[in-house]
Amino acid sequence: MTTLSTIVAACVSLVIAASSSAQNGTIKIVSSLPRTGSANAQTGTIVNGIKMAIAEVGGKIDGYEIAYEDWDDASPQRGNWDPTVEAQNANKAVTDATIVGYIGTFNSGAAKISMPELNRAGLVMISPANTYSGLTKPGLGEANEPAIYRPSGKISYFRVVPTDDLQGAVAAEFVAASGAKRVFVLHDRELYGKGIAEVFERRAKELGMDVVAVEGIDTKAANYKSLAQKVKFSKSDAAFFGGTTQTNAGQVAKDLRSAGFAGMLVVPDGCCEEAFIQAAGAKNLEGNTFVTFGGLPPAQLTGRGAQFRDGYRKMYNADPEAYAVYGYECGRVLLDAIRRAATKDRAGVLQAVAQTKDFDGALGTWSFDANGDTTNRVMSINAVKDGKFVFVKRAGDTAVEGAGKVSAGGSVAPADAQAR
Amino acid sequence: MELDFFLQQLITGLSNGMIIALIAIGYTMVYGIIELINFAHGDLFMLGSFLALTILGALGIDAWTGGSTWFGVLLLLFCSAVFCAGLNWTIERVAYRPLRASGKLSLLVSAIGASFILVNLGLFWGGLPMEVFAGGVAAAAPKDFPPLVPNTNLLGEDSLVQVTPKDLLVVGVTLPLMVGLTWIVTRTRLGKAMRATAQNPIAARLMGIDTDRVIGATFLLGGALGGFASVIYALYNNTISFQMGYRAGMDAFTAAVLGGIGSMPGAVAGALVIGLVRAMSDGYLETRWTNTIVFGILVLILIFRPSGLLGSRAKEKV
Numbered sequence: 015m016t017t018l019s020t021i022v023a024a025c026v027s028l029v030i031a032a033s034s035s036a037q038n039g040t041i042k043i044v045s046s047l048p049r050t051g052s053a054n055a056q057t058g059t060i061v062n063g064i065k066m067a068i069a070e071v072g073g074k075i076d077g078y079e080i081a082y083e084d085w086d087d088a089s090p091q092r093g094n095w096d097p098t099v100e101a102q103n104a105n106k107a108v109t110d111a112t113i114v115g116y117i118g119t120f121n122s123g124a125a126k127i128s129m130p131e132l133n134r135a136g137l138v139m140i141s142p143a144n145t146y147s148g149l150t151k152p153g154l155g156e157a158n159e160p161a162i163y164r165p166s167g168k169i170s171y172f173r174v175v176p177t178d179d180l181q182g183a184v185a186a187e188f189v190a191a192s193g194a195k196r197v198f199v200l201h202d203r204e205l206y207g208k209g210i211a212e213v214f215e216r217r218a219k220e221l222g223m224d225v226v227a228v229e230g231i232d233t234k235a236a237n238y239k240s241l242a243q244k245v246k247f248s249k250s251d252a253a254f255f256g257g258t259t260q261t262n263a264g265q266v267a268k269d270l271r272s273a274g275f276a277g278m279l280v281v282p283d284g285c286c287e288e289a290f291i292q293a294a295g296a297k298n299l300e301g302n303t304f305v306t307f308g309g310l311p312p313a314q315l316t317g318r319g320a321q322f323r324d325g326y327r328k329m330y331n332a333d334p335e336a337y338a339v340y341g342y343e344c345g346r347v348l349l350d351a352i353r354r355a356a357t358k359d360r361a362g363v364l365q366a367v368a369q370t371k372d373f374d375g376a377l378g379t380w381s382f383d384a385n386g387d388t389t390n391r392v393m394s395i396n397a398v399k400d401g402k403f404v405f406v407k408r409a410g411d412t413a414v415e416g417a418g419k420v421s422a423g424g425s426v427a428p429a430d431a432q433a434r
Numbered sequence: 435m436e437l438d439f440f441l442q443q444l445i446t447g448l449s450n451g452m453i454i455a456l457i458a459i460g461y462t463m464v465y466g467i468i469e470l471i472n473f474a475h476g477d478l479f480m481l482g483s484f485l486a487l488t489i490l491g492a493l494g495i496d497a498w499t500g501g502s503t504w505f506g507v508l509l510l511l512f513c514s515a516v517f518c519a520g521l522n523w524t525i526e527r528v529a530y531r532p533l534r535a536s537g538k539l540s541l542l543v544s545a546i547g548a549s550f551i552l553v554n555l556g557l558f559w560g561g562l563p564m565e566v567f568a569g570g571v572a573a574a575a576p577k578d579f580p581p582l583v584p585n586t587n588l589l590g591e592d593s594l595v596q597v598t599p600k601d602l603l604v605v606g607v608t609l610p611l612m613v614g615l616t617w618i619v620t621r622t623r624l625g626k627a628m629r630a631t632a633q634n635p636i637a638a639r640l641m642g643i644d645t646d647r648v649i650g651a652t653f654l655l656g657g658a659l660g661g662f663a664s665v666i667y668a669l670y671n672n673t674i675s676f677q678m679g680y681r682a683g684m685d686a687f688t689a690a691v692l693g694g695i696g697s698m699p700g701a702v703a704g705a706l707v708i709g710l711v712r713a714m715s716d717g718y719l720e721t722r723w724t725n726t727i728v729f730g731i732l733v734l735i736l737i738f739r740p741s742g743l744l745g746s747r748a749k750e751k752v
Contacts, residue, residue: 052575090557093574093677203722230722234681236453237671239446240716247439247594264576265673272585272672274596292568293576293673 038077041358042110043348045341046103046118046128048088048095052260056287057120059326059334060142060341064117066322066329067345075353081112087124094260095124104128108135114363115140115348117341122146122206125171129163133170138364140348141173142340145181145283145308146209150385154179155209160385170364172386174343174375176308176393176410178206178282182213184393184409185254185280185306190221192278194251197223200241200266202257203230210282211256218254226250233261242266242273251277258284264293271298283307286336286396286403296401304406305396307336309377314394314405315339319376336403339376347373438594443717444710449601451709452608453670456663457686458693458701459615460522460656466696467632467652469538470530473545475660476683477552478522482514482664483674484559487579489513491566495580503582507669511607515661522657523650531646549679556676576675579668600670607666611659612702618655619698628652632696692732694745703743707731 045064047057061084073080085103089096100119107113108131116132116139119125125144132139148155149163150171163171189197197218201211208230215225226248231238245253253270257263263285270279279302281290286307291299312323312334322342326334350373351366352358371381380390393410396403457479464472489510529548533540561573568575583603587596619625627648630638639645667682668674686701689708693700708728715724735743 050574052572055572055575058571090554090574093557229720232721232725234677236450236667236678236682236685237673238716238721239450240443240713241721243439243442243446243596244717247442259575262576264578265671268672274587288568289572289575292572292578295578295581295672297581 038079038358040079040081040112041075041114041352042081042083042112043115043117043345044083044085044103044107044113046085046087046100046107046116046124047120048124049084049086050088050090051093051095052289052293053088053094053120053258053287055289056335056337059332059338060120062326062330063142063322063334063338063341063343064345066325067342067349069329070346071349071353075349076358078352078358080349080352085118087119095119095121097124097127100124100127101131104131107137108132111360113137114352114358114360115367117142117344117348119144120337122149122209123204125149126163126205129171130165133164133166133168136166136168136170136360136364138348138351138360138367139171140344140367141171141175142344143175143337144173145175145178146206147177147179147213148205148209149173150387151177151179152385168364169368169384169386172347172367172370172382172388174340174347174388174390176391177387178210179213180391180410181282181306181308181393182210182256183217184395185210185282186214186217186221186223188304188306188395188409189218189252189254189278189280190223192252194278195224196226196248196250196252198226198245198248198250198253199228200245200253200255200257201228201230202233202255202261202263204233204257204261206284207255207257207261207282209256211254214254214256231257231262231266233257235262235265238262238266238269239273242269242275245270246273246275250275252280253277254280255285256282259287259290259293260284264290264295267294267303268298276302279303281305283336288335291398291401291403296398299398300400301397303398305398305403306409307394307396308392308410309336309339309390310392310394310408311336311396311403311405312339314408315376317376317378318374322376343376346375439717442595443713445595445597445601447710447713448706449604449670449709450712451706452604453663453667454682454685454689454709455702455705456608456611456659456666457682458689458705459612459698460660460663461683461687462690462693462695462698462701463652463656465690466698467628467649468530468534468541470541470545471687472656473542473683474525474529474548474552475522475656476681476686477549477556477679478518478525478657479660479664479667479682480556480674480676480679481521481552481559482518482661483579483668483678484556484676485517486510486514486665486668487566487577487674488559488562488564490580490582491564495582503584506582507603507665510665510669511662514665515658518661518664519654519658522653522660526650526653531649553676553679556679560676574676576673579672579674581672583669604666604670607662611662615655615659615698624648624651688728688732692735692742694742697742697744700742700744707743 087100120143122144148159201207286305355362355366391410395406460475529544561570563570583600627643631645631648689704690701693704715727
């Protein structure tokens with residue numbers, strides 16, 4: 015019985031495949047995410063989210079078959095995203111004319127590499143996870159950002175996550191609200207980690223907190239015991255680490271706690287994954303450690319987001335990680351644009367993505383603004399309890415865009431910010 | 435307060451330095467006897483810690499109390515040391531011995547190859563479906579090593595300065611090992627044969643020393659020290675990862691060169707200097723300067739004392 019039905023199903027799907035591909039041809043979309051290394055637990059669920067979005071439209075739009083390829087931008091040597099591999103992926107995508115959409119990257123540093131390449135080719139890129147502000151927002155990163163990523167002068171890069179200028183500020187506000195007066199800021203010296211730590215620092219100063227020090231760590235060190243002792247001896251009430259699980263956030267948390275630092279520890283969304291709890295050891299995160307995230311954890315999603323979560327559980331028999339919903343959102347927004355596109359080629363799809371307005375997304379209704387950023391501002395603060403992330407509160411709905419912006423007159427930012 | 439902070443950094447620096455020393459001896463012993471920089475040594479050390487975590491996982495142990503802690507630590511030390519010694523001996527037998535006559539560069543390349551194999555073995559190992567590897571879903575993720583040795587402050591919970599059983603463990607294992615090793619090298623027949631082989635392998639063979647056996651024994655000893663170091667490292671830092679061999683090996687190799695490569699007391703001295711400089715730089719300057727300072731000191735010492743702190747022989751090296 016089962017074999018018979020399998021054979022029938024196979025025949026039917028063959029017929030469908032044959033008939034549909036005969037109609038209008040194939041449109042290809044690809045994703046470029048770190049699939050080797052510890053980020054894989056997170057990126058695997060992002061890929062699942064993309065596949066879900068494709069499955070929802072039955073793998074076809076207007077008679078076009080949607081083909082999807084899952085590319086890896088990491089290398090085993092680095093155990094993390096690799097600039098060489100990301101550059102190869104961008105090249106490969108540009109030279110394959112059937113590719114009309116590029117979903118990625120996971121790391122902001124990787125986006126820097128592929129953005130100009132894809133922009134020149136007019137290939138639309140949508141990121142489920144890049145949060146570094148400078149990629150899209152003028153005045154928040156280096157002086158030549160974001161123009162350097164847009165050699166064609168047009169905007170071809172979009173993202174569905176709220177950026178670090180919002181998230182870093184939310185983290186600082188949360189620390190200030192806890193009554194902390196002195197805060198020690200650490201970062202991993204990478205684009206994302208350093209960027210968010212600087213936003214945190216500026217917002218913390220604006221809120222009247224005393225920033226004891228800002229230090230970049232050596233991400234390959236065996237331990238941070240000396241540094242952790244320095245944090246403890248500085249009598250700081252709170253510490254912020256701008257970095258990810260891949261840049262040793264687990265060891266930082268572990269050593270801070272074993273040095274006897276009892277103050278609040280806040281880490282950003284780069285640590286909002288199971289791998290962080292594994293690396294740090296659940297016990298070390300219990301209590302006074304918080305993780306900010308540019309969105310809501312799966313359990314808190316409502317409406318379309320809740321549908322996604324339940325559908326995901328049914329399809330994969332597992333819980334989605336925090337970013338899975340953004341993979342799903344990227345897939346949906348891209349497919350929606352392909353549907354609306356006047357011509358089903360790169361130019362048509364790019365134009366349709368840019369025109370995305372009042373999109374009925376998993377995190378509410380949002381649009382892409384002129385920079386290519388989502389207008390979605392929903393964020394959350396999470397803690398760890400019994401080895402699992404637990405939701406603490408929703409934040410960010412009222413976050414001010416460009417908090418701690420380096421303005422021309424320096425009226426918002428303190429003087430030293432000009433030096434960047 | 436200031437003094438407390440200084441003492442604290444001193445303790446941290448010494449503990450870190452001692453762990454580096456155990457690995458550095460493995461480098462320096464091999465270099466002393468066949469003038470090979472054994473790049474696979476750091477990765478061998480990494481596999482030792484994976485074995486320790488696997489044993490804990492297989493026995494279902496995540497915390498010990500009282501006397502059984504020390505029994506468990508001894509068990510892990512024993513298993514990892516035997517494993518690493520055997521593996522190191524095998525690597526020598528398979529990857530180095532056949533090439534010994536064909537020049538130093540082939541040996542060096544072979545060592546780098548062995549290192550790659552071990553790293554990938556570690557990556558595979560971390561992906562095994564075991565509870566301790568979180569089901570193996572993220573093979574490359576750092577693994578949490580259970581805190582078997584408590585982190586309680588022996589000076590009392592109110593004291594700012596922390597001396598923990600972890601620090602005692604590091605000193606308590608490392609010092610006897612070093613004394614034992616010095617005894618083997620200076621007082622036993624094997625030690626004498628090792629020194630003779632190091633000085634002049636041809637003459638040693640003419641005197642009736644089985645140099646192949648002596649070299650094999652050196653790899654056994656060096657590997658065993660790497661195995662001990664891997665358990666101490668894992669118990670002290672509580673995190674292991676398939677990539678940790680690279681950094682640990684780099685630090686240890688720097689220590690060996692700083693102290694005078696080929697000299698065992700030199701490797702220990704170099705490692706302690708690196709541990710202390712790291713702790714003080716992290717504590718009083720900024721973390722990002724630490725590597726610059728460590729390697730700056732290395733450059734200075736090599737300019738003014740090319741044979742290292744305690745190195746005496748000035749031979750042509752690789």
